[in-house]
Amino acid sequence: MITNNEIKSEIDKLPLSQELLQYYKDKLESFEKDYEQAIKLMDGCRVSHEEYFNLTRELQKKTKEVTNLQKLLSDAQLAIFDERKQLLKVLAENDELKIQEVKDRRKIRYLLGLVDTTDEITYFKKGFYKKFLKNNKDENHDMLNYIGNGNSEKDNIKTNKVAEVVFDNETIYIVNDEIEGLRLTISSLKAQLEEQKKENKKHIEGFKKDRQFRINENESQQQYYFEQIISLTEKINKLRSICRENTKELIQTKSNAKILDRKSKCQLAQYAEDMKILKGCFSEQKDKCDDLKKNLEIKFSKKNDDMINNLRKQLGKYEEELRLEKSKNQNIDEKYKKQIESLNNKIKKINSNYKALKKRRDYEIEGFTNDILRLRKQLKTLENHLVNSETPMDKEIELLNIARNTGKRAEKMTEEINRYKVK
DSSP states (O other): OOOHHHHHHHHHHSOOOHHHHHHHHHHHHHHHHHHHHHHHHHHHHHHHHHHHHHHHHHHHHHHHHHHHHHHHHHHHHHHHHHHHHHHHHHHHHHHHHHHHHHHHHHHHHHHHHHSOOOSOOOOOOSSOOGGGOOSOHHHHHHHHHHHHTHHHHHHHHHHOHHHHHHHHHHHHHHHHHHHHHHHHHHHHHHHHHHHHHHHHHHHHHHHHHHHHHHHHHHHHHHHHHHHHHHHHHHHHHHHHHHHHHHHHHHHHHHHHHHHHHHHHHHHHHHHHHHHHHHHHHHHHHHHHHHHHHHHSHHHHHHHHHHHHHHHHHHHHHHHHHHHHHHHHHHHHHHHHHHHHHHHHHHHHHHHHHHHHHHHHHHHOSTTHHHHHHHHHHHHHHHHHHHHHOOOOHHHHHHHHHHHHHHHHHHHHHHHHHHHHHHO
16 A cells, blocks of 8 residues: 655656646545445445354254254153053043952942841942943932832832842842943953053054154255365355455456556656746747757758658647647546446446345255355456456557657757757
8 A cells, every 4th residue: 555655756856737647636535435345345244244144053953953943842742641541541441440359349238138137337438430330320319229229129128028039139130231241341341441551552653753764764855964064164265365366456457557647647747847838948049040040041942841841740640649649648547437437337237146045045045055166256257357458568669669769759859950050
């Protein structure tokens, strides 16, 4: 970076006009602004890269947490299935115990009906469990009356034993039928439960297989995504290095353009000074020639007229050459400006494409490689363009040759004028 003191010292050395100085200052300010904007854009790209990497890391952490939660949920579901199995076993055992209790009570009542009872009193629970009785309402009502009125039945046994036996036989026959029906229902329920258990086991095995398959699939996907992220990070780092190199080359080309612009302006200033000197010399020589004309009008009138005409023609040629040189220099400046504008536009396009890539990465990772290849192609075109946009040295050599020729012609003119003075 050139300091202000160095710029001032260089400007003081050059014999420039105020307009050229102002032009140089404006150019320097514009170039410095462009340089600052390029640095800001590079900083923004770096910040966006860092944000993208942080987001990818957070996404990986979230995916790992989700997979762990899914595994814990599947384990909890398996534990719930095991608890349900145990609960079904407990319910089946409880039902068997209740049925056995009913059988035992019926046997006790039957035995008490056959044998004369003592004065001891036995207490029974009133009524069956309704879920074990699946006969008609009248039969259930008779059985409940028989169980609930145990003491009254004992009194009837003392008075009339024959009716008691018949009644007991009838009731036993009815209870045996009920027990057979209950057994059938229980066997059917057991068969249903076994079928349900088999189906549940099949479902659980299928769920376990599905769970294992999903776990393996998630692990493979995570491995694949991790490898993709590593490859993409490597590619991004390569792109960063390429972008940095390109920016360095661009800055170097800008600095070269500045140097060439300064050189061209210095040459123009030198040409202007030479023109001023030539005009001053010409005016002096013209005055001297006028004095000589007055003294030697007769001798050198024709020769002086021819020389003046030749000098005028040569001056016209010199002016035309200077105009051509100015137009050439202006064309060169316009070309440089166009090249710089095209480079800036291409940099803006690259930045816009890069922002589009950053948005696409969040939504689709698979298309990221195609966008990187596209960026590479654009960068290659930029490199080719930068290589092709070198300064035309042949034109500068032509300008220097023209300047040398003009200097030689001016020396010849001064020598001829001195000869005329001597004569």
